[in-house]
Amino acid sequence: MIFFVLKRLAQSVLVMAIVSAVSFSLFNFVGDPVNNMVGQDATREQRIEIRQQLGLDDPILTQYARFLGNALQGDFGLSYRIKRPVDELILERLPATLELVFVSAIIALVVGITLGIYTGIRRSAWTSRIILSVSLVGVSLPTFIIGIALIYVFAVHLRWLPSSGRSGTMEFGWWKTSLLTIDGWRAIILPAITLSLFQLTLILRLVRAEMLEVMQTDFIKFARARGLSERAINFRHALRNTLVPVITIIGLNIGGLIAFSVITETVFQWPGTGLMFIQAVDFVDVPIMAAYLVFVALLFVLINLVVDILYFVVDPRIRLGN
């Protein structure tokens, strides 16, 4: 077991190193930060001087080594744009992203599983057909369009909810939450729905497919033969068996939700890490881009590690194979 974990850890470190090196090399192509850092008044000499101060003219490998050396000491540098420490900025923005991801994961789970069961049990009802066709929208329309459409319906026309922003926040130490006030909930509804739609559709279809499969199995037929109620068969026997793959998928997708909340956060001006990343790209704020990409890589690596270890614990075949 310990050997297995160590091996996985070593692999994770390797993955992190490769991901950060590749992403860092991309910064060569995003443009020159100096132009954004000084006004148009600055002379060419001043620009050259700043480039030298920041080491932007060094080979990309040298820059990467310097970044890695500092990062290993916990120093991610100062944002070029906001001139504040990057780790502090990410920590400050993280609660907004995590809360958004949490609420949208809940929506995706509750609605996705409920509708999945419904359409799984009542396969041929016309309501099921409608749900399935509408759910196609969730996967086929880009997040951007869905977000703007929700804003125009619920904020501009009906005026029920705010169009953007995160209001009604309360602070607990460094964690700023918006989940304790009515204003906060009104603000989070639209972005959370937008972010959840894709996952929701995925879960709905997965649960439905699993339900249909499980319903064909012998133990369900046996349960029927035993004369159990439909309710007991559907929920106690069938549903439980469908949830195993669903939970695996969700675990893996939470990381994706955090990393890819970028578009949703931009559309709704949700002040999380994704919005910060987009603004950093626009400004060529290399310290923030580098730290954010490392953070996302770390997130995926950690989730995969946990999943691997869980499999190891749960599935005896992996242990035997070892």
Place this chain on the structure above:
Amino acid sequence: MHYGKMLAVSATALILASPALAENVFRWTSQGDALTMDPHSQNEGPTNAMNGQIYEALVTRDAALTLQPELAESWEAGADGWTFKLRQGVKFHDGADFTAEDVVFSFERAKHEASDFKEQAKSVASVEVIDDYTVKLLTDGANPILPNQLTSIYMIDKGWAEANNVVAPQDFKAKEETYAVRNANGTGPFVLESRAPDEMTVLMRNGDWWGEGMFPGNIDKIEYRPITNAATRVAALLSGEVDFVLDPPLQDLKRIEGSDGLHVTTVAQIRSIFFGMDQGIDKLRTSDAEGNPFKDPKVREAMNLAIDKAAIQRVVMEGLSFPTGMITPPGVLGNTPGNDESYGFDAAKAKALLAEAGYPDGFSVQLDCPNNRYNNDEKICQAAVAMLAKIGVRVSLDAIPKAQHFPKIQKRETDFYMLGWGVPTLDSHYVFSYLLESSGSWNATGYKNDRVDEITAAITTEIDIDKRTMMIDEAWSLVKADMPYVPIHHQVLAWGIADGWDVPIAADDAVRPRFVVKQ
């Protein structure tokens, strides 16, 4: 049943609930948030706009862009500098008095190596204190336009800066943020109440402001929310969540105008859009032509005649532009109706000129263009490509984000490029010294006219206004004949405003809350 009803009622209350407006709250939005509260750290639009409410300069401009007293009450020019009489009884937000030593300190800070305003403050060699409320800004030789250069050099309190260890602006090598990044202490009409970057910044009216009662503005509180996404920004205005949008996209203006309770105001902006042609280099980097066709004045004239500026105005800009023949707009000293007139459009003559110059079959060249900087920048370039194709100039377009585009101009790696230029000093010297002087830092055309260089140097010290204006006119006429650039148009800026608000629009795109009136 009761629960259901209660739920329905509270849900309705929840949805309809909105805070009671006991005061005049001006809620507005634009694309970007201020980057820092330090008034000398970032010379950038949204940052200056925010800091300009909290901090003040010696002189300022009103909505018509004429110079007005702010922290100085009067000023006069001398041979070696300008004397400013300071306003008396002015207090910083923390209660400290504003005196001459704060002016000395603020200029030292603005001139500091790490300041982003050091170029603007450069002309002030040093500040001499005459008494507590009189200072003399010494210049190297005479400087006729010094007050023009001071409108965004904000004054900060010496005692406050020393107490909080922010005597110098933050530099790029710093490891920690300074106190001034998130704290502000100015003399201005509004006091920083709270700030959550990228969420909301709240400013409260400063009841002890020196100008209290002297200006029409009646705002008690400003709520500023940056909204990055243009569609969301417009939605916030349409839904009534904000009263004012500084930068609605041009394609949404009709929609705003057509909505009940909203209107749009427009004004010619202090920003001209043009193409530069590198006529200095011996062989173009991206052309199949031998040598450099742009060296020939006939080719440059042909380029100017081939582009139909009126068609760009009509089709690409939907009328929101002013076609021009010079690269600086009305409102800037030096713009004259004669020179401002466009070169016109004559494709046949352009083709003939090309043939005369030895390019009967035209030539190829790459056009470098930004795609996220100016109004419809990429579309203008696309239109120009099609128009130039008609006279045989085969243009390949490279439209890229500004962060990659501007370095090409800076590093002189482009043959043919789009650039826009604003003029904060409203004086042609700013345009000459950056775009037309042969050593200008943004002059990537290689243009060199000795007389223009001479005039650029002379007008920095010429105090005789008439003589100076004549020299500026002479230089512009030379440029008009030499055609180093292909002027396209002056941009128009448009603001979206809720009815009931009177927000005077200004060509420099700055909101002036002291003039904003809620009816």
